Amino acid sequence: MATRTVRTFCRNCSALCAMELDIVDGKPLRARADGRLSPYGAYLCPKGVASIEFHNGAEGRLLASLARSGGVLQPIPTDRALVEIGDRLAAIVAAHGPRSVAVYHGTGAYRSVLGGLMERAFVAALGTPNFFSTMTIDQSAKWVTMARMGTMASGRHAMRDADCMVLAGGNPLVSHQGAPFALAESGAPARAFEALKARGGRLVLVDPRRTETARFADLHIQPRPGEDAAIFAAIAHILLRDETFKADFVARHCANLDALRAAVAPFTPELAAARADVPVAAIETAARWLGEARRPLVGSGTGPSMAAHSNLADHMIETVNVLAGGYRRAGDAVRNPGTLRPKVAREMAVPPSRSWEQGPKCLSRDVGPLFGEFPAALLPDEITVDHPDRIRALIVFGGDPLVAVGDPAHALPAFQGLDLLVSLDARLNETAKHADYVIAASQGFERAELTIPGDSLFPEPFVQYSPALVERPGDVIDDWEFFWSIAARMGLPLTFKFWTYGLRFEDVQPSLPLSLADRPDPEALYRFLCRDSAVPFDDLLANPGGVRPDLPPHIVQPAPEGWSGRLDLCPPEVAAELSVVRAEPPDPAPLRLTCRRVLHALNGAYRDSRHNRRLHPVNHAWMHPADMAALGIADDTLVEIASAHGRIRAVARAEDRLRPGVVSMTHMFGPLFGGPDPRAEGGSNVGQLTSLTADLQTINFMPKFSGVGITVRPLERHEGRAP
Numbered sequence: 173m174a175t176r177t178v179r180t181f182c183r184n185c186s187a188l189c190a191m192e193l194d195i196v197d198g199k200p201l202r203a204r205a206d207g208r209l210s211p212y213g214a215y216l217c218p219k220g221v222a223s224i225e226f227h228n229g230a231e232g233r234l235l236a237s238l239a240r241s242g243g244v245l246q247p248i249p250t251d252r253a254l255v256e257i258g259d260r261l262a263a264i265v266a267a268h269g270p271r272s273v274a275v276y277h278g279t280g281a282y283r284s285v286l287g288g289l290m291e292r293a294f295v296a297a298l299g300t301p302n303f304f305s306t307m308t309i310d311q312s313a314k315w316v317t318m319a320r321m322g323t324m325a326s327g328r329h330a331m332r333d334a335d336c337m338v339l340a341g342g343n344p345l346v347s348h349q350g351a352p353f354a355l356a357e358s359g360a361p362a363r364a365f366e367a368l369k370a371r372g373g374r375l376v377l378v379d380p381r382r383t384e385t386a387r388f389a390d391l392h393i394q395p396r397p398g399e400d401a402a403i404f405a406a407i408a409h410i411l412l413r414d415e416t417f418k419a420d421f422v423a424r425h426c427a428n429l430d431a432l433r434a435a436v437a438p439f440t441p442e443l444a445a446a447r448a449d450v451p452v453a454a455i456e457t458a459a460r461w462l463g464e465a466r467r468p469l470v471g472s473g474t475g476p477s478m479a480a481h482s483n484l485a486d487h488m489i490e491t492v493n494v495l496a497g498g499y500r501r502a503g504d505a506v507r508n509p510g511t512l513r514p515k516v517a518r519e520m521a522v523p524p525s526r527s528w529e530q531g532p533k534c535l536s537r538d539v540g541p542l543f544g545e546f547p548a549a550l551l552p553d554e555i556t557v558d559h560p561d562r563i564r565a566l567i568v569f570g571g572d573p574l575v576a577v578g579d580p581a582h583a584l585p586a587f588q589g590l591d592l593l594v595s596l597d598a599r600l601n602e603t604a605k606h607a608d609y610v611i612a613a614s615q616g617f618e619r620a621e622l623t624i625p626g627d628s629l630f631p632e633p634f635v636q637y638s639p640a641l642v643e644r645p646g647d648v649i650d651d652w653e654f655f656w657s658i659a660a661r662m663g664l665p666l667t668f669k670f671w672t673y674g675l676r677f678e679d680v681q682p683s684l685p686l687s688l689a690d691r692p693d694p695e696a697l698y699r700f701l702c703r704d705s706a707v708p709f710d711d712l713l714a715n716p717g718g719v720r721p722d723l724p725p726h727i728v729q730p731a732p733e734g735w736s737g738r739l740d741l742c743p744p745e746v747a748a749e750l751s752v753v754r755a756e757p758p759d760p761a762p763l764r765l766t767c768r769r770v771l772h773a774l775n776g777a778y779r780d781s782r783h784n785r786r787l788h789p790v791n792h793a794w795m796h797p798a799d800m801a802a803l804g805i806a807d808d809t810l811v812e813i814a815s816a817h818g819r820i821r822a823v824a825r826a827e828d829r830l831r832p833g834v835v836s837m838t839h840m841f842g843p844l845f846g847g848p849d850p851r852a853e854g855g856s857n858v859g860q861l862t863s864l865t866a867d868l869q870t871i872n873f874m875p876k877f878s879g880v881g882i883t884v885r886p887l888e889r890h891e892g893r894a895p
């Protein structure tokens with residue numbers, strides 16, 4: 173047996189945990205956390221381990237590409253498939269123009285640095301505005317807030333500097349969701365919360381479930397789902413009422429404070445407490461602690477972004493962060509300015525862009541892009557709309573949109589009307605089953621990767637590069653090769669760039685024109701990406717365990733002379749929606765479905781891993797024991813869950829961590845449409861309870877995945893027996 177041990181990092185999520193990997197006879201076999209240089213210390217979660225089994229073929233990993241022939245998917249040499257896809261795309265573009273081609277970027281795509289950048293280069297070269305991603309079915313409420321409030325270029329305080337954190341609807345202990353979304357550190361989250369406690373910092377959690385993260389909370393507010401707008405409007409109300417907000421910061425950087433005062437005046441703590449069914453004192457305490465804090469940090473995970481009035485809720489959460497002074501000021505130190513492309517932080521407000529009010533617009537709705545993307549929930553309508561420019565070809569990169577966007581009864585017929593559906597994935601997921609081509613993608617250790625996704629998110633500067641460590645099995649290709657190959661076949665010249673969110677691709681400099689004849693060398697692409705790096709690429713090559721650069725101290729600079737940008741605390745539509753909420757009676761549904769995640773799976777990925785299947789053979793419908801007793805539902809029995817839009821069967825299980833009235837389930841389990849028994853199908857697709865035609869938000873068209881009104885009825889008395 174030939175065994176070698178290498179230092180590398182996990183590619184599953186933006187924590188990018190450093191690991192030591194044993195490679196035995198050319199296969200990755202065992203991983204250990206490598207804490208020698210990692211800014212989190214030694215840490216690995218179960219998904220890091222599951223990824224190794226997946227590399228070696230577990231969970232039905234796809235080792236050959238497939239093409240539909242005679243109605244069924246058959247193996248096809250990947251080279252052949254790429255030629256056919258390139259030719260079919262070229263014909264569609266010739267007949268209908270570039271806008272007829274769309275791309276959906278799923279969570280698998282975020283794991284592939286070159287894949288994501290080559291995809292951007294392809295979309296830019298093609299000139300289609302049809303870019304969709306999971307972001308608009310996730311936390312794009314944050315993008316809406318950025319686009320209509322503006323942003324502080326100094327950035328938020330880092331968790332390591334914070335003295336009071338308020339986190340609504342996020343569970344970093346399970347999700348490892350860190351900045352820039354939730355406020356936590358993504359690697360070793362428990363350690364980061366322990367450190368907060370050890371230095372006397374406070375944590376307030378707002379979540380209908382007493383989550384794993386709640387064990388660190390000094391105050392846990394356990395509201396009805398979907399009431400975050402009211403709760404945070406009330407916290408803003410108290411900060412303004414008691415004059416405990418950071419008046420100098422607001423005076424310097426904000427506009428429309430008076431409009432905000434008027435809009436939140438009716439949101440007394442009593443009103444919010446009654447709506448959310450929480451103690452008035454809890455809301456007062458959270459506001460008092462924020463008023464006292466010197467370096468507060470207020471934010472949210474997915475919970476509020478998936479429930480009713482999600483964009484408004486996010487605006488109010490960020491408003492509380494602004495009032496409390498949750499941003500670095502001139503003179504503050506920046507722990508990690510980024511190593512690969514260090515950024516200068518300035519204490520200046522970047523005014524709202526209101527990008528969605530500008531073109532190009534969607535065809536099915538009068539709405540323009542957010543951060544260069546159209547709403548994923550509108551993808552089906554952009555395919556079926558009666559317009560010559562409608563979408564006719566869709567490339568799905570590392571995603572499963574038919575399950576992820578919900579409402580498959582609406583989405584599937586639309587997808588079936590496409591002229592061409594391509595899935596670039598490592599598994600045959602539910603969307604891929606309906607594709608014309610499925611291209612088998614490589615996995616992380618089979619390709620070179622660089623820690624770009626964590627670069628400015630690591631709690632301290634850190635950078636790591638890893639070359640491909642093992643051979644690619646079967647006929648798989650790297651994600652970047654897919655986009656380069658079809659562009660080459662289409663005769664579409666590509667320009668490669670170090671693009672990041674917030675930049676317009678055409679503005680990014682420098683650029684690297686790619687040959688369509690000679691396949692680019694991944695190492696040369698990474699060398700290009702490291703041009704401005706504080707650590708030269710050759711140092712990264714020489715240090716596979718990563719580098720902790722000793723950067724000069726980085727201090728927030730003042731705004732340029734005469735800068736007049738302001739954050740808009742209360743645009744008119746925010747004030748109007750607050751009035752709507754105030755007039756709306758609380759949702760009368762006796763039970764409400766909420767979202768949650770499991771530790772051992774990453775959305776659809778690793779759902780079928782050995783450990784996850786042992787712990788979660790299905791995605792249980794977790795219910796409060798009192799609700800189960802009242803409805804005559806026993807543990808591990810089959811129930812029917814109905815919303816206004818659909819019904820599913822699920823397996824119920826008791827959990828007293830939930831507030832009564834809440835049913836909590838994980839997404840991306842089960843087949844697209846469930847059969848009689850989810851136990852035989854690996855779970856239930858909760859997306860069937862969501863609508864893509866009702867309950868959509870404005871601007872980002874976010875569907876409602878949480879706080880969905882439901883009824884639950886037992887289908888069995890005891891496991892396997894009818895009532």
Ligand SMILES: Nc1nc2c(c(=O)[nH]1)N[C@H]1C(S)=C(S)[C@@H](COP(=O)(O)OP(=O)(O)OC[C@H]3O[C@@H](n4cnc5c(=O)[nH]c(N)nc54)[C@H](O)[C@@H]3O)O[C@H]1N2
Binds near residue numbers: 185
């Ligand atoms: N292990 C694991 N990690 C993951 C993922 C995974 O599937 N598994 N997925 C990744 C992805 S794509 C994402 S987007 C992140 C998400 O990261 P998180 O947002 O941290 O994800 P969740 O653990 O689902 O936490 C959401 C919380 O919101 C609460 N909640 C639900 N409705 C409401 C509401 O109306 N108001 C409030 N205040 N709270 C509410 C739920 O009870 C739950 O505890 O995680 C990422 N990390």
Ligand SMILES: Nc1nc2c(c(=O)[nH]1)N[C@H]1C(S)=C(S)[C@@H](COP(=O)(O)OP(=O)(O)OC[C@H]3O[C@@H](n4cnc5c(=O)[nH]c(N)nc54)[C@H](O)[C@@H]3O)O[C@H]1N2
Binds near residue numbers: 310474570578651858
């Ligand atoms: N009801 C409900 N719906 C939800 C949510 C919810 O909480 N409730 N959450 C929403 C959220 S936050 C998200 S992010 C979406 C998730 O939506 P998606 O990202 O569309 O769903 P996944 O199943 O995670 O798809 C990821 C795919 O990437 C593939 N993959 C893994 N590695 C690679 C790789 O290296 N290359 C390529 N090409 N593919 C790879 C995996 O096999 C998997 O099929 O779902 C959303 N939908």
Ligand code: SF4
Binds near residue numbers: 189358
């Ligand atoms: S938190 Fe888990 S999945 Fe994310 S990088 Fe670390 S080991 Fe991998």
Ligand SMILES: [Mo]
Binds near residue numbers: 306310
């Ligand atoms: Mo997500």
